[in-house]
Amino acid sequence: MGRGGLVIDQFGRSIEYLRISVTDRCNFRCVYCMPEHGLDWLPRADILTYEEIADVVAQLAPLGLKRLRITGGEPTIRPDLVTLIGMLKAVPGIEDIALSTNGVKLPDMSAALKAAGLDRVNMSADSLRADRIAAIARRRVPFDPVEAADAAHAAGLDPVKINVVVMRGINDDEIEDFARLTLDHPFHVRFIELMPVGEMANLTWNHVVPSEEILTRIRTVGPLAPHTGPERGNGPAAYHQLEGAQGTIGVITPMTHTYCGTCNRVRLTADGRLRTCLYGDHQVNLRDPLRAGIPLKPLFVQALADKPKEHNLLQMQVGGLKALSQVGG
Numbered sequence: 397m398g399r400g401g402l403v404i405d406q407f408g409r410s411i412e413y414l415r416i417s418v419t420d421r422c423n424f425r426c427v428y429c430m431p432e433h434g435l436d437w438l439p440r441a442d443i444l445t446y447e448e449i450a451d452v453v454a455q456l457a458p459l460g461l462k463r464l465r466i467t468g469g470e471p472t473i474r475p476d477l478v479t480l481i482g483m484l485k486a487v488p489g490i491e492d493i494a495l496s497t498n499g500v501k502l503p504d505m506s507a508a509l510k511a512a513g514l515d516r517v518n519m520s521a522d523s524l525r526a527d528r529i530a531a532i533a534r535r536r537v538p539f540d541p542v543e544a545a546d547a548a549h550a551a552g553l554d555p556v557k558i559n560v561v562v563m564r565g566i567n568d569d570e571i572e573d574f575a576r577l578t579l580d581h582p583f584h585v586r587f588i589e590l591m592p593v594g595e596m597a598n599l600t601w602n603h604v605v606p607s608e609e610i611l612t613r614i615r616t617v618g619p620l621a622p623h624t625g626p627e628r629g630n631g632p633a634a635y636h637q638l639e640g641a642q643g644t645i646g647v648i649t650p651m652t653h654t655y656c657g658t659c660n661r662v663r664l665t666a667d668g669r670l671r672t673c674l675y676g677d678h679q680v681n682l683r684d685p686l687r688a689g690i691p692l693k694p695l696f697v698q699a700l701a702d703k704p705k706e707h708n709l710l711q712m713q714v715g716g717l718k719a720l721s722q723v724g725g
């Protein structure tokens with residue numbers, strides 16, 4: 397299975413990137429992600445402790461795991477997240493730790509997260525207007541996404557990527573404003589096609605804005621060229637840059653293209669299930685063996701052998717998912 401220290405799955409993809417969900421809970425209820433009344437939250441005892449998460453990572457690192465992303469739910473609402481970052485950074489072989497967050501806590505937490513070993517951050521922001529942020533998140537939290545991203549960058553988290561889920565008739569009139577942000581901020585703004593999965597507030601295929609349309613609208617802001625700088629992420633975005641801009645623009649197109657052929661990621665849910673594909677039912681319970689002291693390596697190798705060739709999203713088979721927050725997006 398292993399080749400040069402890397403774990404290679406049956407389709408030749410090496411798996412060196414793990415997304416770790418540390419909680420299924422959130423301080424937002426984004427219309428495309430969670431029902432307004434929330435979900436059936438996991439019982440606390442089912443959720444991996446920080447020691448258990450670090451143990452999983454320590455057992456996977458010798459198999460080639462190098463990069464981690466901490467996600468949720470909203471990871472920053474789990475107490476002492478900074479402690480977990482420090483524990484993971486101390487695992488030999490872990491080179492890079494990223495965080496996915498809605499950004500609310502970035503002004504308060506960025507400096508401590510950076511000091512503990514966090515390398516970079518992806519912030520979700522679907523609007524730059526306070527009223528609309530509250531309408532999409534269905535929570536009114538006093539917070540300015542540009543200030544939050546600035547705070548992260550000032551703390552040394554780099555790059556700062558801003559993920560915008562584009563929804564026709566809801567926030568697509570801000571595509572140009574988000575693009576303009578890159579002119580005088582070193583942010584990487586990434587427009588994401590809405591994935592109409594799970595229990596979403598009446599969002600349908602009619603709300604999906606295809607990437608070509610997004611790019612056409614950005615070109616009204618100024619000349620847009622493919623960005624050829626060094627790729628500093630693990631993700632599937634195609635990058636562009638407005639003339640003279642500090643930052644870049646990406647589009648992520650889960651609905652109109654699939655990335656499965658180059659997928660290099662697996663996911664660990666908050667309750668310790670290893671999911672080898674975002675969609676579908678391919679998952680292995682690591683928590684119970686971990687708590688019983690059983691080595692995880694054979695389970696990991698088996699899970700990768702079963703990693704599907706591609707997902708079924710395009711056929712709208714979503715494997716019983718109610719929300720992406722349940723698997724960390």
Ligand code: SAM
Pocket residue numbers: 422428429467468469470471496497498518519520559561588589590591592593720721724725
């Ligand atoms: N709470 C953190 C955040 O919002 O960044 C991390 C978890 S969130 C589930 C991870 C990512 O999934 C976010 O960028 C969010 O925009 C994205 N996401 C959730 N539901 C989605 C959907 N239906 N379509 C597209 N992206 C979605």
Ligand code: SF4
Pocket residue numbers: 422423424425426429430468469470497498520721
């Ligand atoms: Fe929470 Fe992130 Fe889902 Fe929004 S996208 S409800 S912030 S988990």
